[in-house]
Structures are given as C-alpha cells and as structure tokens.
Amino acid sequence: MELKIVSSEIIKPSSPTPQHLRTHKLSVLDQVAGDSLFPVILFYPQACSNDTTKTSDHLKKSLSETLSKYHPFAGRFKDAFSIDCDDSGAVFVEACVAGEMSEILKQPKNDLLEELMPYKLNEKPSVPVNLAAKVTYFGCGGMALCVCFSHVIADITTAANFIKSWVAISRGFSTSNDIPDTFFDCSTVFPPQDFSSFSRNAFADNHSQSAEIITKRFTFDGVKLADLKEKIRKESSSGYQPTRVEAVSAVILGGIMSAEKEGEKFNHTNLVPSVSVNLRNRTNPPLPELSIGNIIQAAITKLPIEKRINYSKLTEQLHGSIRSIDDEYLKKFHAVGEFMNNMQNALIALFDPNNRGFTISSWCRRPLYEADFGWGKPIWVSTAMKHKDVAVLLDSNDGKGIEALVALPKKEMDKFEQDPGILAYASVDTSII
Numbered sequence: 258m259e260l261k262i263v264s265s266e267i268i269k270p271s272s273p274t275p276q277h278l279r280t281h282k283l284s285v286l287d288q289v290a291g292d293s294l295f296p297v298i299l300f301y302p303q304a305c306s307n308d309t310t311k312t313s314d315h316l317k318k319s320l321s322e323t324l325s326k327y328h329p330f331a332g333r334f335k336d337a338f339s340i341d342c343d344d345s346g347a348v349f350v351e352a353c354v355a356g357e358m359s360e361i362l363k364q365p366k367n368d369l370l371e372e373l374m375p376y377k378l379n380e381k382p383s384v385p386v387n388l389a390a391k392v393t394y395f396g397c398g399g400m401a402l403c404v405c406f407s408h409v410i411a412d413i414t415t416a417a418n419f420i421k422s423w424v425a426i427s428r429g430f431s432t433s434n435d436i437p438d439t440f441f442d443c444s445t446v447f448p449p450q451d452f453s454s455f456s457r458n459a460f461a462d463n464h465s466q467s468a469e470i471i472t473k474r475f476t477f478d479g480v481k482l483a484d485l486k487e488k489i490r491k492e493s494s495s496g497y498q499p500t501r502v503e504a505v506s507a508v509i510l511g512g513i514m515s516a517e518k519e520g521e522k523f524n525h526t527n528l529v530p531s532v533s534v535n536l537r538n539r540t541n542p543p544l545p546e547l548s549i550g551n552i553i554q555a556a557i558t559k560l561p562i563e564k565r566i567n568y569s570k571l572t573e574q575l576h577g578s579i580r581s582i583d584d585e586y587l588k589k590f591h592a593v594g595e596f597m598n599n600m601q602n603a604l605i606a607l608f609d610p611n612n613r614g615f616t617i618s619s620w621c622r623r624p625l626y627e628a629d630f631g632w633g634k635p636i637w638v639s640t641a642m643k644h645k646d647v648a649v650l651l652d653s654n655d656g657k658g659i660e661a662l663v664a665l666p667k668k669e670m671d672k673f674e675q676d677p678g679i680l681a682y683a684s685v686d687t688s689i690i
Contacts (some may be wrong), residue, residue: 270346284449285591289600292409294408296403298641303633320390328344348375350375373401375391375403388406413623414552473685475509494569515673528615530560621651621659645666648661
C-alpha cells in the first residue's frame with residue numbers, strides 16, 4: 258500500500274483553557290500506565306466525495322472545538338504529577354492512497370493498519386503530544402480515521418467518550434458548551450505516588466517489543482460465541498453463565514496454555530492473566546463516566562497450566578478476580594502507605610520465572626460503531642499493536658461477536674492457532690467485507 262502524506266499540522270483548541278483548569282493532576286493509575294499512544298482506527302466506506310479538503314476542514318474545526326473541553330489532550334506533561342493544559346494542541350495528519358480500502362478490509366494485517374497511524378508503533382513522536390489523528394483517503398471514496406491517545410491520560414472509556422464528543426460537535430448535535438467544562442479529579446481518589454527512582458515504563462517491561470512478535474485477529478462470531486457460553490454454563494458446577502468477554506478470554510487462555518505445553522522450553526507452571534477493569538462504577542460513589550484518565554486496574558489471578566483445559570473453571574476464576582475489585586478492595590489497595598507494597602506484590606507475581614503473564618483488555622460495549630461524523634457509521638473499528646502477550650477484545654461490526662487481537666512470539670502463535678478451542682470457536686484474519 259503506497260501512502261502519501263498530504264499535510265501535517267497542529268490543531269489548537271478553539272478557545273483557551275480557563276486559568277483554574279490549567280493544571281491536570283495525574284492519579285497513580287495514570288502514573289503507572291505505559292508511556293505510549295494507543296490507536297483507535299475507524300473505517301468509513303463512503304466518507305467523502307472528491308472534495309477531501311472540505312472533509313478535512315470539517316474534521317479539524319470540530320476537533321478544535323472538542324479539544325477546548327478535553328483540555329489535557331491539547332496540553333503537555335509538566336512533570337511526573339501533572340499536565341500543563343497550555344493549549345499547545347494535537348497533531349492532525351492528512352494522507353491519501355490511490356488504491357481501494359477493500360485491499361485492507363479483505364484481509365487486515367497489523368502492518369497495514371500501522372500505516373494508517375500518525376506514528377509508527379513504538380515510535381516516539383517528535384512533538385510530545387497527548388493526542389494525534391490521521392485521516393487517510395482512498396481512491397474508492399472510503400476513509401480511515403485513526404485517533405491515537407496517550408495511555409497516561411486515557412483508557413478506552415476516555416477515548417470512546419472523546420470520539421463521541423467529537424462526533425456530536427461535528428454533526429451539530431451539540432456544541433462545546435454542552436460538554437462539561439470540568440472533569441472529576443481522579444487524583445483525589447487514587448493519589449499520585451513518587452516514582453522518581455524508576456521510569457513509568459518500568460511497569461511495561463512485560464510487554465517489551467520484539468520483531469518476533471506476531472499480531473493476529475481471531476473472530477468469534479455471534480452464533481459460535483452463544484454456543485460456547487452455553488457449553489460453559491452446562492459444564493459449570495454452579496451453572497454460572499459467563500459474559501461474552503469471559504468466554505472468549507477462557508478460550509484464549511486455554512490456547513496459551515496449550516502453546517506453553519507444546520513449546521520447546523516449557524518453563525512456566527502457572528499462567529497469570531491480568532485483566533483490565535474499568536473502575537468508574539466500582540467505587541462508592543461511582544466516578545463520573547466522563548472522568549479523564551487511565552482509570553483501570555488489573556484483576557490478577559494465578560491459573561495452573563494443566564493438560565486438560567476446563568473453560569468453566571477458567572471463566573469462574575476470571576469472574577471471581579474481576580468481581581473482587583470493588584470499593585472496599587480499592588480503598589485497601591490505595592490506602593496511604595500501602596500502594597507501593599501492593600503494586601510490588603502484583604509485579605512479583607507477573608515476573609516470577611515460574612509464571613507466564615498475559616494481559617487482556619476489553620474494548621467491548623463502547624459506542625465506537627456509533628461514530629457517525631455525517632457520512633455513516635464505520636464499517637469496522639480496530640486497533641494495531643505489537644505488545645508481547647496481550648489480547649485486545651473488540652465488538653465485531655454486527656455487535657454480536659467479538660474480535661480478539663492477540664500478540665504472541667511467532668513460534669508460539671503457530672501453536673496457538675492450532676489449539677482445539679481456537680479452531681472450534683474462532684476464525685483467523687477473516688475478511689471484513
């Protein structure tokens with residue numbers, strides 16, 4: 258795919274940040290997030306006529322208005338504890354491709370998706386922005402919009418809220434005046450810590466980058482997923498009905514266990530999944546939905562790597578670890594003087610040589626497929642990544658199934674694809690159209 262960059266510019270907020278909102282305080286959850294940008298990529302089959310300039314101008318104008326309310330995304334890091342919302346702006350890149358968008362959608366590959374990003378995966382932007390967008394126009398009239406968010410101040414809920422606000426302003430359904438001018442200060446609930454002795458990226462070592470990492474997309478369609486959930490329910494001694502995410506996670510973890518057992522160097526005795534949990538509705542009182550930040554915490558459990566994979570057992574263990582993260586747990590974990598010890602214990606579990614860590618992040622049930630800027634809803638929403646031992650789960654475009662992006666070492670991916678559970682319930686890198 259031959260892509261040509263047409264322009265690149267800085268988009269500043271349409272109005273200055275009020276003085277009392279100039280400093281955005283980071284919570285400890287923001288501090289321990291990986292210092293990287295994560296992409297949300299939306300594909301529109303008929304987004305524009307021949308007048309791509311008009312489309313880009315419309316996007317830039319509405320982005321400018323949106324940034325005037327999401328102040329941290331137009332700011333810059335001041336120190337390890339805060340962002341200066343100085344209205345420096347966000348990056349907006351325009352590109353074009355002579356070919357058709359169907360070339361990507363027929364068999365999406367991670368390296369092709371990476372081309373649609375304003376920056377390459379693992380690339381450090383020359384300008385230290387907190388948000389960057391890239392619109393790519395195809396010869397067929399289709400368009401891909403990639404929005405990259407700093408993980409330090411955004412989780413997928415924050416990202417989805419930003420895109421939702423951008424869409425509403427773009428369509429004229431609301432103005433920047435309709436968006437709250439202040440966002441809840443999560444640093445009061447999750448106080449920041451002094452991590453001066455090591456970098457923020459110390460928490461991301463388990464996701465180290467490597468040229469040997471392969472990312473593939475596994476689609477669990479709605480029918481097979483319903484069958485899987487029913488099978489798990491029947492096998493469960495308690496009759497527990499798993500969620501879609503829990504069921505898919507169990508199959509993925511089962512596949513990891515199978516790949517581990519067949520590996521040349523089978524050194525791990527336990528699989529330790531780390532499942533990202535949205536904390537907004539787990540505190541008492543709940544945090545506002547529009548809260549900005551990386552407001553997630555990992556639910557960690559230790560699973561013995563066994564020869565016989567029991568999905569019902571896996572889902573119940575996952576469910577138990579997720580359910581345990583409630584207001585009482587969070588208050589104890591983040592109590593004064595306790596956070597560092599608790600974090601250290603969690604890291605010890607993940608990096609124990611007997612344990613194999615694996616991260617699962619669910620983007621399901623976010624309104625990303627509702628992002629209609631005026632030319633229809635996206636035909637597909639995805640992301641790109643090269644993090645080792647990670648799975649990102651997204652809704653399929655019909656809303657019934659789940660697409661799982663899984664990143665593994667190449668040799669292990671070959672074994673993972675042949676796992677009986679993966680073969681039974683998932684399809685690999687299938688066409689979107």
